[in-house]
Amino acid sequence: MRGRFITFEGGEGAGKSTQIRLLAKRLEKARLRALVTREPGGSPGAEAIRSALLAGIGKLIGGADAEALLFAAARDDHVRTLIEPALTRGEWVLCDRFYDSTRAYQGKLGAVSLGLLDALQQVTIGDMKPDLTVILDIPVEIGLARAAVRRGSDTPDRFESEAIDFHRGLREVFRQIAVDEPERCVLIDANAEPEEVADRVWQAVRLRLLEPARAGAKTA
Ligand code: Z5A
Secondary structure (H helix, E strand, O other), X not given: OOOOEEEEEEXXXXXXXXXHHHHHHHHXXXXXXXXXXXXXXXXXXXXXXXXXXXXOHHHHOOOHHHHHHHHHHHHHHHHXXXXXXXXXXXXXXXXXXXXXXXXXXXXXXXXXXXXXXXXXHHHHHOOOOOOEEEXXXXXXXXXXHHHHHHHOOOOOOOOOOOOHHHHHHXXXXXXXXXXXXXXXXXXXXXXXXHHHHHHHXXXXXXXXXXXXXXXXXXXX
């Protein structure tokens, strides 16, 4: 049986990596194999592109359209070489960011046209959509403070260094995606202790993926 594909989205410091780790543990307890990955990156080719992107190459090579092309190139490699093969083997794939981040960062905030974004999406993933997208929602100030603590004395990356209005705009875009696609997305209040947020995520995974699969197996 094909595995399930879950993506995590949200602004800076929302807790995506933390929640993915906690969900992977719960899935393992339920005897489900989970592959944890991230975007940009996840495969050797895409990780090479990630380094350039987070160092700010998009600003050097012509701005938001060029940056969107690089995110798409990374996604193409990641989907073909890592995500699709794992789903085909029956594994669950938990991915830290996916195409909603392109729509939010490059689309809404970088002003890349919908036409270009649609074309890039078609080339990189075609009709393949996540089975579930968990959107972690927290006030911008709290997320940025968490990200700053984690970063310590390191320099903020290309996106972390944007102004606070940029981050407020991002939060609104992610919330709107959850409203527009309620069947695929669940919006989760992430302003709570990690284990409490993990309970909310697990509840969504159970209701939307695990229980329907069990019910389907019984009637088959
Ligand atoms: N990007 C894009 O522009 N277009 C695209 O298509 C894609 C991405 C795919 C990738 O950066 C950047 O690429 C990203 C968007 C852009 N922008 N930036 N910057 P990244 O992978 O380096 O970083 P990120 O995805 O933005 O992750 P993050 O926001 O920095 O972190 P997070 O994964 O959401 O959170 P975390 O690492 O789990 O937690 C952060 C800290 O908070 C850490 O110290 C935790 O211990 C702490 N934490 C976590 N949960 C809690 C709770 N519940 N309470 C208290 N403290 C907590």
